[in-house]
Amino acid sequence: MTSVPLLDLKLQYKNIQEEIENAVLTVMRNQTCVLGQTVKEFENACSEYCGVQYSIGVSSGTDALLMALMAIDIQPEDEVITTPYSFFATAGSIYRMGAKAVFVDIQPDTYNINYKNIEAAITSKTKAIIPVHLYGQCVDMDEINDIAQKHNLIVIEDAAQAIGSEYKGKRAGNLGHIGCFSFYPSKNLGGLGDGGLITTNDPDLYEKLLKLRNHGCSQVYYHEIVGGNFRLDAIQAAALHVKLQYLENWHKGRIQNAEDYRKLFAEKNLQDKVICPSVQEQRRHIYNQFVIKVQDRDKLRAYLSEKQISTAIYYPLPLHLQPCFTCWGKPSLPISEDAAKTTLALPIYPELTMEQKQSVVEGIWQFYNK
Numbered sequence: 440m441t442s443v444p445l446l447d448l449k450l451q452y453k454n455i456q457e458e459i460e461n462a463v464l465t466v467m468r469n470q471t472c473v474l475g476q477t478v479k480e481f482e483n484a485c486s487e488y489c490g491v492q493y494s495i496g497v498s499s500g501t502d503a504l505l506m507a508l509m510a511i512d513i514q515p516e517d518e519v520i521t522t523p524y525s526f527f528a529t530a531g532s533i534y535r536m537g538a539k540a541v542f543v544d545i546q547p548d549t550y551n552i553n554y555k556n557i558e559a560a561i562t563s564k565t566k567a568i569i570p571v572h573l574y575g576q577c578v579d580m581d582e583i584n585d586i587a588q589k590h591n592l593i594v595i596e597d598a599a600q601a602i603g604s605e606y607k608g609k610r611a612g613n614l615g616h617i618g619c620f621s622f623y624p625s626k627n628l629g630g631l632g633d634g635g636l637i638t639t640n641d642p643d644l645y646e647k648l649l650k651l652r653n654h655g656c657s658q659v660y661y662h663e664i665v666g667g668n669f670r671l672d673a674i675q676a677a678a679l680h681v682k683l684q685y686l687e688n689w690h691k692g693r694i695q696n697a698e699d700y701r702k703l704f705a706e707k708n709l710q711d712k713v714i715c716p717s718v719q720e721q722r723r724h725i726y727n728q729f730v731i732k733v734q735d736r737d738k739l740r741a742y743l744s745e746k747q748i749s750t751a752i753y754y755p756l757p758l759h760l761q762p763c764f765t766c767w768g769k770p771s772l773p774i775s776e777d778a779a780k781t782t783l784a785l786p787i788y789p790e791l792t793m794e795q796k797q798s799v800v801e802g803i804w805q806f807y808n809k
Contacts, residue, residue, distance in 0.1 A: 442747035496671030500621025548717035572601035605723035612638035692789025729787035
């Protein structure tokens with residue numbers, strides 16, 4: 440049985456090594472290492488790709504979320520509605536603002552926030568909604584935007600896993616007031632280290648975000664507001680700009696891998712043991728992760744590991760149960776809690792071979808038929 444890593448960034452790098460190294464060397468030779476023309480050109484390319492007016496390169500996806508909350512003047516004791524089934528930064532950024540995350544349970548098929556539960560969670564303190572386009576599939580944004588408009592709320596898309604995903608013909612980052620992306624190396628568009636992006640179509644928010652990114656100033660040493668050091672460095676921008684040119688092909692590879700998995704599971708008659716990702720109508724799922732729902736998840740994962748097949752769990756403990764957030768209480772969110780016990784992410788990177796995909800499915804079949 441062929442060994443299968445969860446991700447193989449070395450293989451991706453090998454295919455574009457010369458272009459990446461030339462781009463990085465150009466930055467090093469020019470010695471414009473923070474912001475500058477290289478970052479601006481990358482931002483412009485991102486705006487075109489996402490279909491938005493403005494893009495701001497920042498230091499990480501986490502900082503993108505924090506800046507978005509700062510830009511809309513979230514205050515201590517304000518409430519922000521979001522999902523409990525996401526990476527820590529979604530709620531962590533709310534906590535750092537002194538605000539309260541109000542968690543709403545998820546849909547059982549997509550694991551995205553269930554918009555039907557949002558309106559009941561709105562209070563006089565609610566200021567924003569952060570829907571997370573989990574695993575690379577967009578949330579039901581029409582319904583969420585309707586709720587936000589009705590209650591005068593800001594919508595911040597957590598699109599950390601979703602650059603290039605689509606909802607009714609529009610791309611993530613162009614579906615709310617602000618979009619936040621991560622360029623952590625494991626993402627579909629990943630840098631050589633940390634990096635992030637904020638998108639918006641609002642010129643006032645754009646100007647404020649530019650100031651927040653650079654310690655609150657638009658002129659050096661004159662600070663109109665308190666911001667932070669949230670700048671994207673030029674080396675990251677240079678590498679990401681090269682990779683952006685390949686992103687659509689990488690998405691296509693992931694989408695094909697997902698289809699291959701579905702066919703292979705069907706051929707092995709595993710439909711009653713393995714539930715594959717649900718793709719909703721008028722969406723493009725770009726499979727930052729390919730997450731299945733299975734029986735005996737932990738035992739299956741251990742078995743696959745013995746066969747040198749790597750998997751991951753996104754996420755083993757929902758945010759509302761994290762010890763650091765006990766100050767917000769522990770609501771009962773059974774769908775999120777069940778997902779944390781039953782979901783498993785399989786290798787989905789675009790360079791996967793058919794032999795590797797067959798090994799993954801064969802390993803799962805063997806586990807349930809041993």
